[in-house]
Amino acid sequence: MSHRKFKLTSPLEALRRLMGIARENIAFEEIPTFNACGRVLAEEIVSNQDIPPHNGTWLDGYALRSEDTLGASAENPVALKVVGSMEPGMPPETYRLSKGEAVKVSTGAFLPLNADAVVRLEEVEIRDGEILVKREAKPGMNTTRRGEDIRAGETLYREGFMLRPQDVGLILGLGKLKVKVYAKPKVAILSVGSELLEASKTNPAANNYAYIAEMLAEELGAEAKVVGIAPDDPEKIAEMLGEALEGSSMVLTVGGCSVGEKDLVPEAVNMLGQPGVLVHGLLVRPGHPAGFGAVKGKPVIMLPGHVVSMVSGFYWLVAPIIQVLSGMRKGLMLPTVTAIFEGDEANPTGRYYFLRCSLRREGGEIKAKAIHGGAGILRTLKEAEGFLILPPKAEVRSSSRVEICLFNRLEALNLSEPPGYLKEFFT
Numbered sequence: 070m071s072h073r074k075f076k077l078t079s080p081l082e083a084l085r086r087l088m089g090i091a092r093e094n095i096a097f098e099e100i101p102t103f104n105a106c107g108r109v110l111a112e113e114i115v116s117n118q119d120i121p122p123h124n125g126t127w128l129d130g131y132a133l134r135s136e137d138t139l140g141a142s143a144e145n146p147v148a149l150k151v152v153g154s155m156e157p158g159m160p161p162e163t164y165r166l167s168k169g170e171a172v173k174v175s176t177g178a179f180l181p182l183n184a185d186a187v188v189r190l191e192e193v194e195i196r197d198g199e200i201l202v203k204r205e206a207k208p209g210m211n212t213t214r215r216g217e218d219i220r221a222g223e224t225l226y227r228e229g230f231m232l233r234p235q236d237v238g239l240i241l242g243l244g245k246l247k248v249k250v251y252a253k254p255k256v257a258i259l260s261v262g263s264e265l266l267e268a269s270k271t272n273p274a275a276n277n278y279a280y281i282a283e284m285l286a287e288e289l290g291a292e293a294k295v296v297g298i299a300p301d302d303p304e305k306i307a308e309m310l311g312e313a314l315e316g317s318s319m320v321l322t323v324g325g326c327s328v329g330e331k332d333l334v335p336e337a338v339n340m341l342g343q344p345g346v347l348v349h350g351l352l353v354r355p356g357h358p359a360g361f362g363a364v365k366g367k368p369v370i371m372l373p374g375h376v377v378s379m380v381s382g383f384y385w386l387v388a389p390i391i392q393v394l395s396g397m398r399k400g401l402m403l404p405t406v407t408a409i410f411e412g413d414e415a416n417p418t419g420r421y422y423f424l425r426c427s428l429r430r431e432g433g434e435i436k437a438k439a440i441h442g443g444a445g446i447l448r449t450l451k452e453a454e455g456f457l458i459l460p461p462k463a464e465v466r467s468s469s470r471v472e473i474c475l476f477n478r479l480e481a482l483n484l485s486e487p488p489g490y491l492k493e494f495f496t
Contacts (some may be wrong), residue, residue: 074328074486075350080385080421085349087370090347090363094318096252100238106230107290109396114226117243119216123161123179127213131193132184133171138206146194147165155181156212166251171200171489180212187211229398251396256286256293256387257313261325261334262374263300278376279323279496285361285383286321288477289391289402301325306337314367318394325373334371338362346371352420352461355444356381364370375445383425384456403474404481406455408437410471415464422459425449426473428484435484437473454480 085172097111097402126132133149141147154173164172164181172181172437180187186206190356217241219225226236232248240248260279268275279295296313299306304326313320325334326349340362349360349371349457358373359382368390372382384403392402408428416422425440437457455475457465465471475481485493 075290075357077350077352077420078348078360079226080137080351080353081352084386084389085362085370085373085389085475086347087361087386089392090361090368090394091319091368094368095319095394095396096253097249099247099249102246102248103239105240105248105250106237107398108232108248108253110226110230110248111251111396112229112233112249112366113224114229114240114243114248116219116221116225117221119221120219120242121179121213121215121217124184124215125177125179126187126211127176128175128187128189129176130174130189131171131202132174132180132187133202133206134166135186135206135208135210136182137432138186138188138202138204141205143203145363148196148201150199150450152462153181155179156477160184172250187213189486192436209256219348225396229396231397251394252289254286254318254390254391254394255316256283257293257317257320258282258286258293258295258307258323259306259313259320260295260298260323261301261306262298262331263302265324266298266300270296274378281319281376281384282323282372284386285477286387288389288479290395291318291390292393299325299331303333303337303340304389306333307340308336310364310369311341314364314369319370319387319390320364320370321370321383323372323379325407326334326360326371326373332358333424335362336358338364338369338371341365351382351385353381353385354418354420354422356385356423356490357420359380359386366381371474373444375443377423377442377445377449378444379426380450381456382467384423385482403476404478405472405474406435406481406484407470407494408473410457410469411436411438411469412467414439414458414463416461419461421461422463424459425453426455426475427452427455428454428480429486430486435473441482456485 122225151173152170155178156175161179167182234340258279260276283293283295299309322334327333335346346362352361356378361370370386372379426437440449440453455473
C-alpha cells in the first residue's frame with residue numbers, strides 16, 4: 070500500500086461542497102398537526118377563516134343595541150327586555166334583537182344579530198325579565214370583532230418556520246389537521262476498527278463515541294442510529310456502508326479515516342462508486358483527519374476516532390448539514406452566548422482552532438475559559454459547555470467579549486437561571 074497523505078482543505082470550502090450534496094437529499098413529509106411542534110414548515114399557512122368568526126364578547130353581561138341606551142343614566146335608567154341567553158358556540162342567528170331587547174351572554178359567546186355592545190352583569194339591575202341600564206353603551210363596548218385576531222386570507226407562517234406550541238394550536242384552530250414539513254434527517258453511524266469490534270463482545274459500552282455522535286445528532290433534531298462496528302477490512306466496511314446508506318440521509322463513520330495502514334474508510338468509500346471521497350483532511354485542530362465523500366448522491370462523512378477530533382468534525386461538517394436538511398435557514402440549531410473571555414489565547418497555526426470552553430455565570434455575566442487537552446481526552450468535553458472557533462493566526466485577549474457556540478440546547482438550560490418570580494423556589 071502506498072503511503073497516503075492528507076490534502077488539507079479549508080473547513081469553510083469543504084462545507085460549501087458538502088452543502089451542495091446535502092441539498093439534493095432534502096425531503097418533505099405530511100404529518101399530523103398534533104405532532105408538528107419543533108418541525109420546520111415546508112408550506113405557507115394561510116388562514117381560511119376569520120378568527121373570531123363572528124362578533125362576540127370577552128365578559129359576562131348583556132348584549133344590546135347601543136342606540137337603545139341613549140340618554141341612560143343612574144337617575145334615568147333605560148329598561149330593556151331580556152329575550153334569552155347565549156353560550157359559547159351558539160350561532161349569532163339564535164336571536165335577532167329588536168328595539169328595546171337584550172340577550173344575556175357568557176364570556177366567549179357570539180353576539181346576537183343587531184347587537185353592537187355588551188354591558189357588564191354588575192352594571193345593570195335585573196327586574197321582572199328586564200334589565201335597567203344606567204349609562205349609555207358605546208358601539209363596540211366590551212366586544213370582540215370578527216377577524217380581530219386573524220383575517221381570512223392572511224399569511225400566518227412562511228415556509229422554513231419552526232413551529233412552537235402556540236403555532237400548532239393556532240393551526241389546529243383553523244381546522245388544519247395535517248401540515249407539510251421538512252423530513253427529519255436520518256443519520257446512520259458506523260464505527261470502524263477491529264479492536265473496537267473485539268472489545269464490544271465483552272463490553273457493550275466500548276462503542277461509546279458512536280453513541281455520542283448519535284445523541285449529538287438527535288439533539289439537533291435528526292433521527293440517528295448506530296448501525297454497528299466494521300472490522301479493518303475495506304470490503305466489509307464498504308458492504309456495511311452500503312447497507313447503512315439504504316433509508317438514510319447520510320452516513321457518519323467514526324474512526325479509520327486517518328493515513329495509517331488500518332485507516333481504510335476512504336478506500337471503502339471509493340469502492341462504492343463515483344465520485345467517492347471528495348475531501349480528506351481539514352485545516353482544523355483538532356479533527357484534521359475528517360472528510361467526506363458522496364455515494365449514490367448521499368453524503369458519507371468521515372469522522373476521526375479520537376473523541377475530541379470526532380466532536381470537532383461533527384460540528385464542522387455534520388451539524389450544518391442537519392440544519393440544511395431540517396429546513397432551517399433562519400436562526401441556529403446551536404444556541405450561542407456572548408461571554409467575557411478569561412486569559413489570553415492565540416492560534417499561531419494555519420488551521421482553524423476548535424477551542425473548547427467552560428462557561429459560568431458570575432455577577433450577571435457569562436465568563437468563558439479555555440479548556441486544553443489532547444484530541445482523545447473526553448474529560449475536556451465533560452468540563453466544557455461550548456466552543457470558540459479561532460481562525461488561523463488569530464488571538465483572543467483576556468476580558469474581550471466573544472461568541473461561544475454551545476454544544477447543544479441542553480447547555481443553554483444548564484447555564485440559565487430561574488426567572489425572578491420563581492427564584493425563591495430554586496435557590
